Amino acid sequence: MPSDGFRADLSQAFRARIPILYVESYEEHRALAEIAAVARDPELVRTPRALLTWSPTSGLIQPDGTARRGAIDPEDAIVAALRTEEPSVFVFCDLHATLGPAVVRLLRDVAAAFRAGPVPRTLVILAPALHIPHDLERDVSILDFPLPAETDIRALLDRMIDDNVATGRITVTLTSGDRERFAKAALGLTLHEAENAFARAMVDDQVLAPADLAVVHEEKRQAVRKSGLLEFVEPHAGLADVGGLENLKRWLVRRDGTWLDEAAAWGLPAPRGVLITGVPGCGKSLTAKAVSAGWGLPLLRLDMGRVFSGLVGSSEQNMRTAIRAAEATSPCVLWVDEIEKGLAASSGSGDNTGTGARVFGTFLTWLQEKTRPVFVIATANDIDRLPAELLRKGRFDEIFFVDLPTGPERTAIWTVHLSRRLSHPAVAGRLDLSPDLLFELTKLTAGYSGAEIEQGVVAALYDAFAERRPLQRDDLVRAVSNTVPLSVTQAERIAAIRAWASTRAVAATAPEDWDLGAGNGRAVEF
Ligand SMILES: Nc1ncnc2c1ncn2[C@@H]1O[C@H](COP(=O)(O)OP(=O)(O)OP(=O)(O)O)[C@@H](O)[C@H]1O
Ligand SMILES: [Mg+2]
Known part of the structure; x- marks a missing residue:
């Protein structure tokens, strides 16, 4: 039960004489009840402590329910806390809103006095937002207050x-x-x-x-949605709608159900997640979505750009909020699309406080230590921006590389996109998804990405629809012949992506789907 985790963490912090704790939660009532329960329980803390609460509106309230006189202002209330000689816990609600220089100075006095004093005393800041002035960072420990179990x-x-x-x-x-x-x-x-x-x-x-x-x-x-960071995504496709990438799909299928108690009984650790990188338009995002449908788990997308955007809250708090919401929704799939977007901001100019690195560090640490079944699928395009620590063994369970589809994979992609559309008789007419047609289309689209193949199908459908007639072979051939694939216009970039991946990542393509004969096949000949 998560609140047991909180109680354990809190009692440990009390016993370790950590002078100031920061508990970030919207649920003041529930958090106060938990803090009170720990403070008074002789099994959890050696010396039970009196609980006093302060808020800007009520001042300092003593255990008997009366207000301490002259302790409405935060400064006065902190001074009162410093003068208290009994074992106590002072919970300051919403102190974050009044952290002026005088309060910060007093809190540093509290840190020194409570750490050293003979009587166990702790000051807890309880607030819906995390805001710790730089000067206090070393004196304050943050405790996570989990959402209800x-x-x-x-x-x-x-x-x-x-x-x-x-x-x-x-x-x-x-x-x-x-x-x-x-x-x-x-x-x-x-x-x-x-x-x-x-x-x-x-x-x-x-x-x-x-x-x-x-x-x-x-x-x-x-x-x-209100958090502005995570979004539920309704996956419309399953793994069967992903053409090719059999190696990656097999790896994923083998991890189906690993979040169940049953798997723990086998001694299996819950999978951490996977990083998928590669050539644009080849099915990275599609696979992320398909997994959740295949596993029947909710899919949450984390927008790294927004975590760092400054549009909602501080980035540090954003990351913690997102992680907590994902954990509370577990078992789930957390899809971090284009993870390097966050990294760009985290190492970008104008950020000289180290916030970005810290926020990203929070994510990495969580990734490594998380115990809740949140399966992370991160996708990345711009691999140059990925820092070494992200790629270290043990962060992700595996790093996969999605290349331009090979011949057999293009056949599979054409099949996925055509069979769905040709199931409609008005569209199909006499066009048959024959091996000959597939062979021809596969050959024509060497060097095309999955997205480009799909665009070809859609463009061909427009032509047929404009004349209100069934789709024809020629529509498809014309549509793909009229496109210049990215592999031609951005040949250099794709070569660089491949060179990078060949030593660092596992191919998403299964060996039996490799193109034989023509080097790596793509962009050359099928
Ligand atoms: N392997 C594939 N099988 C079937 N369809 C594919 C495949 N790859 C791409 N597509 C089609 O192209 C669309 C775009 O692919 P997707 O968004 O997964 O690419 P991506 O690798 O995430 O690209 P980007 O790097 O631009 O984000 C998909 O929605 C799908 O319709
Ligand atoms: Mg994508």
Whole structure:
């Protein structure tokens, strides 16, 4: 249970006499309850401590519920804390908003006094946003407050149902299994958001039925979207829609189900994830999407550009928020598309505070140490920008290289894109997806990417549609002959990508699909 993790971390911090802790959470109420529980539990802390809370509106509130006189301003409240001689925990809510020079100075005094003093005292800053002035960084430890666990959400749901059924306000037709699904669907929400979601599901028709699950899903979608960093993506394609890349697909298929308890019993560590790099338009993003559909897991896309954009929150906080939301949604696939975009910002000029490197470090450390089943699929185009530490063994489980499709792979891609469209009789007419046609198209498109092949199919369809007639072989041939593939216009860049990958990454193409005879085949002859 995640809150057990928090309790363990907190009691360790208390016992280690860390003077100032920073707990970042929107859920002030729940976090306060957890902090109080730890502070008072003799099993968790050797000496139980009194809990005092401060907020800008109420001042310093003592354990008996009364306000300490003369301790409304943050400076006065901190001085009061410094003068307290009993074992105590001072929780300062929203202190981050008032961190002026005087407060920072006082906090440094607190750090020195609480670290050395004979009586255990801790100051906890509890705030919805992480904001630590540079001068205080060394004195403050950050503690993660996880989103509610499934058991917490399930307890909330059961209580809401009991309350509303008792008063006759609603009818409930959920089995215990349905309740579990509701609780799981609300993972990743704060308790307050989950309560809103369940309430909405109940009030629309005074019935709580399995179909109301959609309301919870929608609420979660909104909550995730509000963060502006993560986005739920609806995968429309499965692995069967990815032509070629058999080596990569096999690797992925073999990891299906590794997040289940069953796999842990085999002693398998949860897979960390995979980095897919390669030539543009050859199926990197497509594969990332297809995996989640194949595994039946939700797909979350992390926008690295936004993490660093400064449009929402500080980049450090953004990264932590995103990681936490992904963990709360686990098991899931976290797709970090174009990871180098974040890197560009992290090493870019104008950033001389080291924030970028730190944020990226947070991601890498998490990648290595995460225990929750979040399968990371990162894709990258601009490999020159990838730092060595990202590529070190143990970060990702594997690094795959997606090259321009080989002959057999192009046949597979043509098949994927044509068979879907030709299933419509008005489009297909007498055109048959024969081996001869596929062979011809495959030969014509040496050096074309999957995206270019797809564009060829679409362009041919436009021609046929303009004349309201079935698609013909000539439409396809004309469409691809009229395009100059990227492998020609950007030959140098692609050669550089290949040279880089040949020593560092595993080919996504399976050996049996390699082009034989013509060197690497592409751009030359099929
Ligand atoms: N191997 C493939 N099989 C089937 N379709 C493909 C394949 N590769 C590319 N496509 C088609 O091209 C489109 C674009 O591919 P995708 O977005 O996966 O490329 P990418 O490698 O992520 O490129 P970029 O580097 O530009 O992001 C896909 O949506 C798909 O329709
Ligand atoms: Mg892509």
